[in-house]
Structure formats: structure tokens, C-alpha cells
Amino acid sequence: MVILDMQQKVRDPEQVKYQYANWAERYDRELEEHWQYIGPREVAEQVREYLKSGSRIADIGCGTGLAFRFFPNSHITGFDFCEQMLRQAATKIEGLKQQGIDVRLELADVTNLPVADNTFDAAISVSVTEHIADLAAMIREMKRIVVPEGIVAFTAPETKLVGCIARSQREVWQLLQNENLPLVKVFGYRSHFEYAMLTRPAIYKCFICKKST
């Protein structure tokens, strides 16, 4: 019974924060050694095609900053509400400067970003929507902070993961229509998570959108 509850109950934001606070120091090591975590690289490779050198990129729910290294010659601002995850991200800043990647970090909730409208060329988010009950609010913020013609790209798992929200491609597509955010590309990838009882591959979709003028 307890196991079933764990699988079905989506954690509230304070629980999510607590989970990542406890995980922060081990996060990179576990993802790289035990999980075949390819999300940041997969998303960056596709999103880069829409960006110029020197682009201003917002990484929404950046965690420890695993996506930063895949955006050479760019200005990245990483937003996350977990201080411990941002502290890990901060340890990468000096090394990234060598690749022309300039990083700033901000403690913030993804549904309420402390940023002026039209500030970034792109807003990306990898492995975050599964924690966000009000996905429309997060997408609205991502859309608001990018310039017209700017890119909004985020991932969403179709597989139900422990304590997380799964969304079908149709559900996300409908939400994007409601928010008047044109979709330019969708692609899928698999991640092999050895997390709790889930040992089968998790199917993720990445949605790349372009804000209209």
C-alpha cells in the first residue's frame, strides 16, 4: 500500500525542494555513474540550432547546471528554487568561463521569475515539468522572458516516474495552443533511470517552441 501511494502521489513544492536539497551533493555523480542521464545534452544539441553565438539563455530549474557546458559562447542565467542545487552549480562557473560560457545563478520559483519581459533569446528547461502542477504558469513565464522569435524548450516525461507528473504529447500540445505558443519541433528520447522500483526506460518528449512577434 505504501509503495502504491509513493508512486501515485505527486510531491508538493516543499517536498521537492527538500528532496533536491538532500540530493544536491550526490546528484551529478549518481546521474553520471548510475543513470544514463542524457536530457541536458539531447535538449542542448537541438536548441543550439536556433541560437547564435553569444545568445542569452535562461535555464529554468537548472539544478546543478548540467546543461551549461552544452551551450558554448553564451550567457546563461540558471534559475532554481533549491539553494543546495545552485551551490553545486556555482562550483562550475570558473571552469565554464574557459569555454566562453558566462553563468549567473538566481534563486527563484519557475512559476514566478524575477526577470523583465523579453530578456533572453531562449528559455530551456530539462527534467523540471514533472514537478510542476501548474505547467501553464511555468510556460507563461518562459514565454514572457524571451524576446519575440525567442525559443522556449522544455521536456516532459510520458512515463510515470515516482512522485512525478507524466504528461502525454497531446496534453502538452493542447496547453501550448491555449498559451498561443507555436510549436516548431518535438522529439523524444529515453533515459534509463534506476530509481526506486523503476528500471525500465523512461520516455521523455522535448517541445521546442518559438514565441511569435
Ligand SMILES: C[S@@+](CC[C@H](N)C(=O)[O-])C[C@H]1O[C@@H](n2cnc3c(N)ncnc32)[C@H](O)[C@@H]1O
Ligand atoms: C531533475 S532536476 C533537473 C535539474 C537540471 N535541469 C538537470 O537536467 O539536471 C529538477 C530541478 O528542478 C528544480 N525545481 C523543481 N520545482 C521547482 C520550482 N517550482 N521552482 C524552481 N525550481 C524547481 C529542483 O530544485 C531541481 O533542481
